[in-house]
Each structure stands twice: as structure tokens, then as C-alpha cells.
Amino acid sequence: MTRWWLAGGRVIDPASGVDAPGDLFLADGVVVSAPADRTGFVRVDCTDCWVMPGFVDLHADLADPVVDGRAARRGGFTTVVQTATPSLDRPLAVRDALARFAGVGPRVRLTPAATIGLAGTALSDLGAFADLGVTAVSCGRAVLADATVLRGLFEYASHFDLPIWLRGAESAFENGFVKEGPLSARYGLPGVPAASEAIGVGRIAAIARWTGARVHLTHIWTTEGLDAVRAAQGVGVRLTASTTAAHLALDERRLASSGYAGWNRVVPPLGDEDDRVALAAALGSALAGVASDHRPLPAVAQEVELALAEPGSVGFTTALPLVLSRVREPSKVARALAVGPASVLGDACHLRPGAPADVAVVDPNAEISVIHDLGSRSNTPLRGETWKGTVRWSFCAGESLADAPRPR
Amino acid sequence: MSQSLVGLRDVSADRIVSLLDRASAYRGRIAAGEARLELLRGRAVALMFFEASTRTRFSFEMAAHRLGADVLSFSAASSSTTKGETLLDTTRLLAAVGADAVVIRHAAVGVPHRLSELLPIPVLNAGDGINEHPTQALLDLLTLRDHLGSLAGRTVAIVGDVRHSRVARSNVFGLRALGARVLVAGPGTLCPAGLEHLGAEPRRSLDDVLDEADAVMMLRIQRERLGGAILPSAEEYRRYWGLDERRAARLRPGAVVMHPAPMNRGVEIADEVADGPSSVIFAQMENGVYVRMAALAASVGVDR
Numbered sequence: 172m173t174r175w176w177l178a179g180g181r182v183i184d185p186a187s188g189v190d191a192p193g194d195l196f197l198a199d200g201v202v203v204s205a206p207a208d209r210t211g212f213v214r215v216d217c218t219d220c221w222v223m224p225g226f227v228d229l230h231a232d233l234a235d236p237v238v239d240g241r242a243a244r245r246g247g248f249t250t251v252v253q254t255a256t257p258s259l260d261r262p263l264a265v266r267d268a269l270a271r272f273a274g275v276g277p278r279v280r281l282t283p284a285a286t287i288g289l290a291g292t293a294l295s296d297l298g299a300f301a302d303l304g305v306t307a308v309s310c311g312r313a314v315l316a317d318a319t320v321l322r323g324l325f326e327y328a329s330h331f332d333l334p335i336w337l338r339g340a341e342s343a344f345e346n347g348f349v350k351e352g353p354l355s356a357r358y359g360l361p362g363v364p365a366a367s368e369a370i371g372v373g374r375i376a377a378i379a380r381w382t383g384a385r386v387h388l389t390h391i392w393t394t395e396g397l398d399a400v401r402a403a404q405g406v407g408v409r410l411t412a413s414t415t416a417a418h419l420a421l422d423e424r425r426l427a428s429s430g431y432a433g434w435n436r437v438v439p440p441l442g443d444e445d446d447r448v449a450l451a452a453a454l455g456s457a458l459a460g461v462a463s464d465h466r467p468l469p470a471v472a473q474e475v476e477l478a479l480a481e482p483g484s485v486g487f488t489t490a491l492p493l494v495l496s497r498v499r500e501p502s503k504v505a506r507a508l509a510v511g512p513a514s515v516l517g518d519a520c521h522l523r524p525g526a527p528a529d530v531a532v533v534d535p536n537a538e539i540s541v542i543h544d545l546g547s548r549s550n551t552p553l554r555g556e557t558w559k560g561t562v563r564w565s566f567c568a569g570e571s572l573a574d575a576p577r578p579r
Numbered sequence: 580m581s582q583s584l585v586g587l588r589d590v591s592a593d594r595i596v597s598l599l600d601r602a603s604a605y606r607g608r609i610a611a612g613e614a615r616l617e618l619l620r621g622r623a624v625a626l627m628f629f630e631a632s633t634r635t636r637f638s639f640e641m642a643a644h645r646l647g648a649d650v651l652s653f654s655a656a657s658s659s660t661t662k663g664e665t666l667l668d669t670t671r672l673l674a675a676v677g678a679d680a681v682v683i684r685h686a687a688v689g690v691p692h693r694l695s696e697l698l699p700i701p702v703l704n705a706g707d708g709i710n711e712h713p714t715q716a717l718l719d720l721l722t723l724r725d726h727l728g729s730l731a732g733r734t735v736a737i738v739g740d741v742r743h744s745r746v747a748r749s750n751v752f753g754l755r756a757l758g759a760r761v762l763v764a765g766p767g768t769l770c771p772a773g774l775e776h777l778g779a780e781p782r783r784s785l786d787d788v789l790d791e792a793d794a795v796m797m798l799r800i801q802r803e804r805l806g807g808a809i810l811p812s813a814e815e816y817r818r819y820w821g822l823d824e825r826r827a828a829r830l831r832p833g834a835v836v837m838h839p840a841p842m843n844r845g846v847e848i849a850d851e852v853a854d855g856p857s858s859v860i861f862a863q864m865e866n867g868v869y870v871r872m873a874a875l876a877a878s879v880g881v882d883r
Contacts, residue, residue, distance in 0.1 A: 348688070356773035357588070359688050359710025359748050430696045431689020474665040476687035478708075 172569060173213055174198040177532060180217025184224065185502045185510050186521035195222050197528035200568040204524045217532055220563055223505040224520045225249025225529030227512035229413045230336070230389045230462035231486070232256065233272065233279065239467060239487070240275030242548060244572045246463065246487030247508070247531035247562035250278045250518070254336070255309035260284035262299040269303060277567055278529075280516060282309035282336050285324055289313045292320060294327055301331040306516075307387070309336035312438065312482075316342035318374065325384035334385035339371030339396060340439060348477065349423055349440045350393070358427040363440050368396030376403035376410055387515055388412040389462060392442045394449040400457045411515045412457060414450050415464035416486055416493035417552075418442060425552055426477075433473035433480030435552045451497045460511035463490040467548045484551040488541075492558035495535060504533075528569035537561045581680075581880045583695035583702040586711035587752040595756055599721050601873040602866070609645065609869075616872070618881050619648035625678040626652045627670070628705070629685040634840065634864070635705050635715070639682050642871035651678060666690065667697050674700050679879050683707075701878035709743045715839055716749035718870040719796065720757065722863045726835050727793055731758035736788035737779070739798030739820060739847055740769040746839045747798060751777045762788045765798075765820060768809045785820050789829040796837045797822050797847045813846045823849040827857065835859045 175197040182193040196203045196212065206212070226248040233239035233253055243251050253272060258264055265283045272279035283300050285308040287293040297308060308328060315321055315337060328335050344367035349355050351362025372388060376399065379386045391397060391414045400412045423441035426432075442450075450458065466483030473480045490508065498504050509531070513520035522530070539561045541553040565572060587595065608616060624643040628636055636652075643650045651673070673681050680701045683691050688708035695702040706712040720730070727733055735754050741747045741763050754761050755778040763774055764782040774781050782788050788795070804810050817823075822836065827849075830836075836848070836858045844850050853860060876883075 351771070351773075353773045353776035356771065356777055359708065359745060361688075361709065427689075430692040432693060471665055474667055476666055476685065477689045477693070478687040 172199060173571070174211055175566065175569065175571070176209055176212035176214045177217050177222050177530065178214050180220045180222040180532060181501065182222045182522065183501045183505045184522040185505050186519075187523055189522070190502055195522060195530065197530065197566060197569045201528050202522050202524050202526045215532070215564060219534060219536070221501050221504075221533040221535060223501070223531055223533060224509040224513070224522060225531050225565060225567060226490070226508040227460070227516065227518070227520065228252060228463045228465070228487075229387065229460060229512045229515060230254055230415065231465040232467070233275070233465075234467050236271050236275040238548070239465065240277055241572065242465070242485065242487040244276045244565050244567065245562065246490055247533065247565045248277050248463065248487055249529035249531070249565060249567040250280065250513070250516070252280045252282055252307075252336070252516070255282050255284040255289060255311035257284060257289045257311075260287050260289070260295045262296050262303065265300055265305065266303055276572070280307065281305055282307045284308070285310050285328070285335055286315070286320065291315045291317055294324060297328055297331055297333055301333055305333070307334045307336060310338065312338065314338055314340045314342045314345060314371065318378065321375065321378050322382065325378055325382040325386075329382060329384045334387055336387045336389060337375055338390050338439070339368055339375050339388050339399070341367045341370040347440060348436065349426060350442055350446075352443065354423060354427070360427065365393045365395045368393045368439065369399045372396050372399035372403070376408050379403070379410055380406065380408045383409070385409040390415055390418065390439055390464070391450065391458060392418040392439045393446050397449055397453050397457055404457060411459045413460045413462050413512065413515070414458055415462050416490040417464060417484070419447060419450050419461055420493040420496045421552065429552070431477045433475055433477055434484065434550050436473070436477060436480045436482040438482040447497065454498065454503065454507045455511060458511075459515045461490065461494050461507045462512070463487050468550045470550070473550055485548040486551070489551060489553050489558065491533065491562060492539065492560040495560040496558070501535070528566050530566040531562050532564040533560065534563050535560050581701045582878055583691075584713055584874050584878055585691045585695050585702060585704045587713045587716055587749045587756065588711065590752070590756065592756045592758070595717070595720065595753055598717055598870070598873045598877060599724060601877060602717070602721055602869040605872045606866075606869040615645055615647050617647035618876050618883065619643070619646040619879065622679040622879060623649040623651055623677055624875060625673045625681045626650060627673070627681060627683045628654045629683070630706070632684055632705070634867070635684065638867040639705060639871050641868050642875055645868065646872055646876055648875070651676070666693070670694055670698060674698055680875060703874055703878055706745055708745065709748070710745055711749045712745040713749050714867070714871050714874055715746050716753040717874065718863055718866040719750055719837060719839070720753050721866045721870055722837065722859050723794055723835070725862065726859055730754065732760070733793045734760040734762060734791050735794045735796060736762040736764060736792040737796045737798065738764050738785055738788065738822070740800055740804065741765055741774060741798065742769045742771050743801070743804075744798050748777075750796065751779050762792065764788050766810065769804070785822070785826065789826060790831070792834055793831065794835045794837060795822065795830065799839065799841065800843055800847050813843070817846050821847055821849065822852050824851045824855075827852045827855065830857060837863060840864065
């Protein structure tokens with residue numbers, strides 16, 4: 172196994188209170204103290220770069236474990252929570268998926284479908300999932316509307332100590348493309364009222380408070396939703412929350428100004444500038460972090476009428492530049508992309524000797540052309556654009572992308 | 580130069596006025612006895628209607644015929660995606676077979692806009708979801724101009740289901756571009772917050788706009804909005820938002836009453852008003868053909 176000497180960067184390790192120029196050494200899959208003899212260490216020039224803990228993604232879809240696993244590593248992600256898909260709802264499917272995701276590059280935390288087919292009506296075999304080593308279950312992108320099922324899920328999952336990943340929304344208000352307001356009025360697009368998220372988060376929080384379940388809310392996008400998250404956390408509900416890079420940083424007018432192009436469709440829709448400011452301000456408090464929300468799709472799924480377009484975009488390599496466009500302070504970037512999300516998973520996230528050698532080397536000032544950086548995945552609203560900030564190197568258990576073992 | 584017409588949202592007053600002038604000129608020539616203007620002889624216009632339409636399709640078809648164009652007509656209730664191809668694949672066919680312009684109506688917002696960026700031929704929007712219906716607004720503007728002269732400083736009230744109306748949205752943009760004041764009135768479920776960002780002035784009730792308006796545009800109430808969470812009943816709507824004789828009597832002298840049709844007689848508009856002296860509803864329908872002739876000819880770059 173290669174030993175690495177990450178030399179001359181600015182080491183950002185918020186959990187240890189470190190933000191200083193320095194070197195970092197990786198050997199045998201862990202961080203090690205500076206050795207007296209550096210023979211055998213491969214020197215990596217980290218000048219002008221931030222050396223920080225590898226990113227932890229709270230919501231992504233590695234549709235192809237190998238291709239998307241590589242994309243995750245290119246984006247600096249060393250741990251990825253694989254979201255639930257409808258077919259990931261049976262123990263056999265979960266066992267098979269666990270095998271496919273092993274050794275693909277990033278560490279993958281699989282969150283199987285909490286309900287059969289993600290339909291929100293019947294519980295999956297959560298006990299069998301727990302026996303397979305799963306540590307959380309998810310409702311994916313679906314909205315679980317039925318309070319009876321929510322209650323049952325929360326009570327049943329608590330028995331196996333499984334936290335539940337959910338999106339907070341009122342399903343009756345889901346049929347929109349933008350936030351309801353000036354934009355929906357002007358562009359003739361059905362809107363989603365801001366109350367939707369507040370209602371959804373409130374319902375989940377109330378049932379979680381009553382049942383004692385642990386929940387993680389993904390895709391927080393409105394000021395009203397954030398208020399509901401804070402209210403729940405304030406009364407001791409075991410609730411964490413995250414937003415996505417797109418919701419944190421992208422202008423909601425893109426959808427209409429692009430001629431209603433399907434690849435600009437995001438669910439939930441993008442909020443307005445006030446929402447984005449509120450989301451950025453809530454990072455590190457109400458919001459544990461920013462997820463990539465990576466979702467590769469074939470062109471045919473989006474080159475259709477907007478109403479029929481599948482929402483979503485690839486997001487691993489654009490997550491960092493999107494976060495950097497809103498958060499410039501390096502320790503805050505590390506908290507948003509690594510330390511905060513790791514705390515949701517209960518993982519330690521620091522760079523002290525003995526820690527797993529999961530590291531991202533970030534060049535915050537490099538300009539990247541998004542199209543060039545996508546590889547074979549191209550469904551993103553940012554195609555053709557230039558953004559600032561890229562991951563130069565990423566190490567997972569001390570393996571760099573180039574020398575990572577091939578998946579079995 | 581060819582140019583699409585996907586909406587009036589970002590269209591200049593100059594372009595609108597030039598389309599209205601052209602429509603008036605065509606109307607004059609036809610009134611003078613020319614049955615066909617032959618301006619688009621040898622050209623082909625494709626009509627693609629992905630949503631049921633009778634009057635708009637007839638109107639466009641007649642407009643194309645009057646210009647001497649060949650018409651390719653296509654109606655489908657369903658989307659192309661049910662056949663596994665993209666919207667672009669389907670419409671590329673049109674350019675491939677030699678159409679010079681495409682007129683499209685679609686239930687999904689934004690389809691004409693998307694196509695106008697992808698196709699090498701001009702695209703005319705014949706209505707996309709709740710977004711825009713620019714030729715309807717143009718025919719309304721022409722009718723208003725015929726009756727009121729210049730629209731600058733005039734006040735036009737739009738009453739009813741503004742939220743779901745592509746007619747209302749296109750009219751607000753067109754009227755504002757020409758300097759008119761626009762009042763909107765309707766129940767809260769049909770007049771959402773945010774209309775003031777379009778330059779329209781929201782009013783609480785129909786009774787609040789009658790004294791000020793030079794024209795009142797009554798919108799159709801869709802039957803499916805009744806009896807649910809949006810409107811209680813037709814009777815209730817008629818009582819508070821219907822234009823009856825008593826209310827019409829309060830209009831200023833010379834004010835006109837409009838409706839994009841089809842009308843729900845006895846709901847949003849009473850028979851006596853629809854057929855009364857201030858109604859210009861049938862003039863609107865006739866102007867539709869001239870405006871669509873103008874839009875078609877201008878879109879393919881015919882100068883006259």
C-alpha cells in the first residue's frame with residue numbers, strides 16, 4: 172500500500188481545531204504522525220491547496236457503482252450514503268447491492284427502501300436489513316404522506332435502532348416546478364408553496380417526537396422548512412437535516428431562462444435568494460451539511476416536455492464548487508461537506524494520527540469547466556459552465572483514485 | 580429573418596405594434612375582396628396540437644390558407660414520449676419533411692420555448708399549459724385598439740381564473756408593453772399572490788374594477804374548478820364574479836366587454852351582456868384569423 176506525504180498544503184481539521192500550513196502523512200490506511208524517515212512516502216505537492224477530511228455525502232445515487240463511485244472520488248467524497256430506490260426493498264436485493272457497492276472507491280452506506288417499492292404503504296423487512304449490517308433506511312426521493320405509515324415506520328425502525336432518511340413535504344403540494352411566488356406567476360409554471368416543507372417537516376417532527384425515532388431530513392430548501400427543523404431540534408426531537416449543493420447555490424430562474432429545459436428540473440424546486448442565504452447561515456447549526464444529490468439520468472429522461480422530465484442531475488464533481496460559491500471559509504467548507512455529515516452517520520471525522528486516511532485535497536481557486544469534468548455523465552444544469560474550485564486528490568483508506576483497487 | 584413567437588413576456592412594444600398593423604392591413608385587403616393573399620405560396624405550415632382545440636386550430640388553419648400556405652395538421656392527445664422517443668425527435672420530423680414554420684399547442688408549460696431553441700424553423704405558441712397564448716392576446720389587443728384607439732393610459736380589467744389562464748398571462752404582458760394599466764380581480768384561489776410582479780394591480784372584487792375599466796376581459800371558468808377546494812359552485816361564482824346586466828350598466832360609456840371563448844353563458848357572463856351593445860366578443864374571433872396571418876407571415880420573414 173502506497174504511503175503518502177501530502178506536503179505544503181493548508182491542513183483544515185475543524186474537529187481538532189486545526190487550520191494551519193502543514194504536512195499530512197498517510198500509511199497503512201490511516202493518518203500517521205510525521206515520520207522521522209520519509210523514505211518510501213510518495214510526496215504530493217499540496218501548495219495552494221486545502222487538505223481536509225474526505226467528504227461525506229448524505230444523499231446520492233450511485234446508479235453504476237463503478238462509474239459513479241469514481242465520480243464520487245473525483246468530487247472528493249470518501250463516504251457516500253446511497254439513497255433508496257424502489258427496487259432496494261427486499262433483503263435479497265439489499266444483500267446483492269451491499270456486495271456490488273463493496274470496494275468501489277468511496278465507502279458506501281446503503282440505505283434500503285423503508286417501504287415496499289417506496290410506495291409508502293407497507294413496511295420493508297427492516298429487521299432483516301439490520302441483520303445484513305445496514306445502519307439506516309430511507310424513503311429516497313418519495314414523500315411519505317400517510318401518517319399511519321409514518322408512525323408505523325418510526326415505531327418499527329426504532330426497535331432495530333435504524334434512523335430514517337426522509338424528505339419533508341406535503342404531497343398535495345408536490346406538483347410544481349418552482350417555488351410559488353413571483354417566478355411562478357411570471358413564467359406560468361405551477362409552483363410549490365413554501366408552506367409545503369414546513370408542513371412536511373412538522374408532521375415528521377411531531378411523529379418522531381412522539382415515537383422517539385431518529386430521522387434525517389434531506390433536501391431542505393425553504394426558510395420555513397428550516398424554521399420547522401429548528402423548532403423540532405429545540406424541543407429535543409432526534410432530528411438532523413441537510414440541504415443539497417443545488418439548493419444552496421443555484422439561481423431558481425435557470426429553469427425558465429433556459430427555455431424550460433428538462434435538465435434544470437429539481438425536486439424539491441430551488442428556493443429564492445432569501446432561502447439560499449438562510450440555508451448557508453444554517454450550516455453548522457440546524458443543517459448538518461450539504462449533499463451532492465447526485466443522480467445520473469439518460470438524456471431521453473430529460474429531453475422531453477418539462478412536466479415529464481425526470482428531476483435530478485449528476486452532482487459529485489460540482490458539489491464543491493457550488494458550496495464554495497456560497498461558503499468561502501475553509502473550516503466551514505469542511506464542516507458542510509465532511510464533519511457535519513459524518514456526525515449524522517455517527518462517524519469520527521478528523522485528521523489526527525490513527526484516523527482513517529480519508530482525505531480530500533482541494534484547490535479552491537482552480538477554474539473548472541464542468542463539461543470537461545463530467546466523464547460519461549452529463550445531466551447537469553451546469554453543463555458548459557465554468558466554476559471555481561476542484562478536488563485535486565482524494566484518498567480513501569489511504570488509496571488514491573489512481574491506485575484504488577478494482578471492485579470485485 | 581425568421582422569428583419564433585413563443586410568448587409576449589419579453590416581446591417589445593414595437594414588435595407587437597408591427598404585428599397589429601400587419602393584421603389590420605391584411606384585414607383591409609381581405610375586406611377589399613382578396614380571398615387569398617398568396618404571401619406564403621409554396622410554404623408549408625405544420626400545426627401540432629397535443630391538446631384538444633377547435634377554434635384556435637381552425638383559426639390558424641384558416642390563416643395559413645388565406646396566406647396561400649400548405650398545411651400539415653397533426654393532433655395527438657398523448658405525448659411522443661409514450662412511443663419512447665423524445666419531443667425533439669418528433670419535431671425534428673417537421674423540419675425534415677420541409678415545414679417552414681410550426682404552430683404548437685401543448686399541455687406542458689415551456690414546450691414551444693424549448694422547441695424554438697432546438698428547431699431550425701420558427702415556432703408559434705398556440706398555448707402551452709397555463710403559461711402563454713400569445714396570438715390570443717394579440718387578437719385581444721387588436722380588438723381593443725379597434726375600439727379604444729391607443730392603449731397607452733387605458734385601463735383593462737381581467738376577471739376570473741387568472742392563475743390558470745394562459746390568455747390572462749399573455750394579455751398582461753402585451754397590455755403592459757403597450758402602456759395600458761391592468762387590473763386583475765377574482766377569488767383568492769384563482770388570483771394568487773405575485774401578480775403585482777407582472778405589473779398588474781390586484782383588486783378585491785369585480786365591483787371594484789367596473790368604474791375604472793375601459794375594457795373588461797372575462798375569463799372562462801373551467802367546470803373542473805367547481806365543487807372542489809377552488810370554487811364552491813357555479814351559482815356562487817355567478818353571484819360574486821359574473822358580469823350581469825346590472826354590473827355591466829356600471830361600466831363607463833364606451834367601455835367594451837371581452838371574452839376569449841368558449842363562454843359559460845350564465846356563469847361568468849350573462850347572455851344579455853355577451854350579446855349586448857358593449858360586447859366585442861365576436862369581433863375578437865374574427866380578428867383571430869388576421870392576427871394569426873400576421874404572426875405566421877412575420878415568423879417566416881415575409882415583409883409585407
